[in-house]
Amino acid sequence: MIELSGVTKSFGPNHVLRGVDLVIPKGTSMVVIGGSGTGKSVLLKSILGLVRHDSGTITLDGEDVTKAERDAFLARFGMLFQGGALFDSLKVWENVAFRLLRGSLKRPKDEARAIAIEKLRRVGLRETVADLYPSELSGGMQKRVGLARAIAAEPEIIFFDEPTTGLDPIMSGVINDLIREIVVEMGATAMTITHDMSSVRAIADQVAMLHGGLVRWTGPVADLDSTSDPYVQQFIHGRAHGPIEAVR
Amino acid sequence: MQAVSSLLAAIGRPVLALLAAIGRVAIFAAEALGHMLRPPFYWREFGQQVMQIGWFSLPVVGMTAIFTGGALALQIYAGGNRFGAEAVVPQIVAIGMARELGPVLGGLMVAARVASSIAAEIGTMKVTEQIDALTTLSTHPMKYLTVPRILAATLTVPVLVAVGDAIGIMGGWLVGITRLDFNSATYLKNTVDFLQFWDIGSGLVKGAVFGFLVALMGCYHGMNSARGAQGVGAATKSAVVAASVLILAANYLLTEVFFSA
Numbered sequence: 001m002i003e004l005s006g007v008t009k010s011f012g013p014n015h016v017l018r019g020v021d022l023v024i025p026k027g028t029s030m031v032v033i034g035g036s037g038t039g040k041s042v043l044l045k046s047i048l049g050l051v052r053h054d055s056g057t058i059t060l061d062g063e064d065v066t067k068a069e070r071d072a073f074l075a076r077f078g079m080l081f082q083g084g085a086l087f088d089s090l091k092v093w094e095n096v097a098f099r100l101l102r103g104s105l106k107r108p109k110d111e112a113r114a115i116a117i118e119k120l121r122r123v124g125l126r127e128t129v130a131d132l133y134p135s136e137l138s139g140g141m142q143k144r145v146g147l148a149r150a151i152a153a154e155p156e157i158i159f160f161d162e163p164t165t166g167l168d169p170i171m172s173g174v175i176n177d178l179i180r181e182i183v184v185e186m187g188a189t190a191m192t193i194t195h196d197m198s199s200v201r202a203i204a205d206q207v208a209m210l211h212g213g214l215v216r217w218t219g220p221v222a223d224l225d226s227t228s229d230p231y232v233q234q235f236i237h238g239r240a241h242g243p244i245e246a247v248r
Numbered sequence: 249m250q251a252v253s254s255l256l257a258a259i260g261r262p263v264l265a266l267l268a269a270i271g272r273v274a275i276f277a278a279e280a281l282g283h284m285l286r287p288p289f290y291w292r293e294f295g296q297q298v299m300q301i302g303w304f305s306l307p308v309v310g311m312t313a314i315f316t317g318g319a320l321a322l323q324i325y326a327g328g329n330r331f332g333a334e335a336v337v338p339q340i341v342a343i344g345m346a347r348e349l350g351p352v353l354g355g356l357m358v359a360a361r362v363a364s365s366i367a368a369e370i371g372t373m374k375v376t377e378q379i380d381a382l383t384t385l386s387t388h389p390m391k392y393l394t395v396p397r398i399l400a401a402t403l404t405v406p407v408l409v410a411v412g413d414a415i416g417i418m419g420g421w422l423v424g425i426t427r428l429d430f431n432s433a434t435y436l437k438n439t440v441d442f443l444q445f446w447d448i449g450s451g452l453v454k455g456a457v458f459g460f461l462v463a464l465m466g467c468y469h470g471m472n473s474a475r476g477a478q479g480v481g482a483a484t485k486s487a488v489v490a491a492s493v494l495i496l497a498a499n500y501l502l503t504e505v506f507f508s509a
Contacts, residue, residue: 045380048383048384049383050380050383050384070386071386074383074384074385074386075386077384078384079381079384081377081380081381082377083376083377085376085377085378085380085381086378086381087373087378087381088378089296098385098387099385099386102288102290102387103288103386103387104386105386149385
């Protein structure tokens with residue numbers, strides 16, 4: 001279980017997180033929604049320790065993430081980055097098997113390649129893609145490779161940062177379905193940040209709405225449409241008028 | 249009174265900013281050196297950087313050296329002609345290349361080629377979240393990106409300097425025998441007889457220091473690149489400028505240490 005309590009983060013005068021409280025139970029798929037610039041990515045990066053929060057606590061299974069042994073802590077996570085963040089200088093299979101080629105999870109090269117190809121198949125890519133470089137792939141294929149890399153070491157927790165940004169609706173649907181299938185199949189805890197409502201409905205068990213540096217609403221995805229919260233209603237219906245200012 | 253205080257503030261601000269920048273670079277360098285001493289070591293990445301920094305810089309260093317050696321021979325001959333010292337061309341070309349021009353020009357060419365490429369590559373990795381991705385894959389960016397580059401540059405630039413020295417001396421020899429009527433065997437004998445071990449050794453030490461500075465500046469500016477294409481461009485420019493200035497400053501200091509009476 002991931003638990004955030006009173007988490008704050010500022011960049012100079014810009015107070016991005018103002019005391020976020022959020023619980024992500026084990027095995028749950030939590031989707032965090034909110035407008036651009038509301039601190040969704042900062043929240044996710046704070047959990048991983050890529051950004052150091054100013055105050056408050058973040059715990060994983062009761063252990064403070066800032067005090068956890070770094071390698072063991074990160075070995076529990078997989079992450080799909082918004083732009084894929086594939087390493088340009090490595091072939092696709094080397095990207096997928098990155099964790100399996102070095103460090104504590106190191107395997108023999110042939111075995112790592114076989115696992116990479118199996119994960120590529122799992123995300124709907126052929127074996128021929130394995131020896132290409134990321135720059136030779138389309139945006140949708142890069143996202144799939146990023147997804148394969150995120151699940152290669154079979155992590156307990158997977159983070160998805162805007163998984164469908166920049167993709168056409170059909171490819172977005174494919175990625176959403178893959179994420180849902182994989183999360184269920186692996187029994188992983190997932191946290192997704194997005195402002196794409198089709199992703200929310202496809203991926204989420206629970207939804208949290210972030211606005212103004214605080215979690216304004218949280219609940220099951222089934223309650224999303226029926227909630228009377230004006231922030232959620234404005235966001236999910238994409239209305240220009242409401243408590244969320246259109247110009248931020 | 250207010251004018252004086254404004255003047256002092258105007259002087260103090262850039263001085264403080266410079267000192268802060270020096271401090272940040274020193275901390276970065278100390279961190280990189282610390283990671284060099286602790287496993288894991290990424291030997292494959294190190295090997296790739298040896299090729300990128302060392303092998304692929306050979307043509308540019310070689311071309312620079314051969315033309316510099318040739319021009320140096322012509323200049324020394326023309327200058328020496330004024331007081332009947334034309335015969336010292338082989339000795340001065342050799343000492344000039346080995347002690348100064350080989351390491352400095354080689355270092356500057358590597359700075360232009362390598363510091364820019366390191367800063368641009370790491371800067372782009374930063375803005376495309378590849379550095380964050382490395383961290384989430386339990387790989388320390390300093391160990392994976394910085395250590396192999398600094399180590400490769402520190403070890404390969406002296407080799408480049410040695411090759412550059414040889415090519416530069418050969419450039420002087422070529423001009424000497426074709427344009428200045430030197431006897432080939434005499435030219436080479438004078439070169440070999442005159443050169444001492446420390447002439448070459450000091451240049452190699454300089455090469456190692458320059459290689460370290462080039463990679464350090466490339467990595468530091470890449471890792472601290474601002475967002476966007478403009479940020480990467482600025483990081484690249486800063487890396488080349490800083491590496492070049494540091495090479496020239498370090499060259500003076502090392503020359504003082506090695507050769508001042």
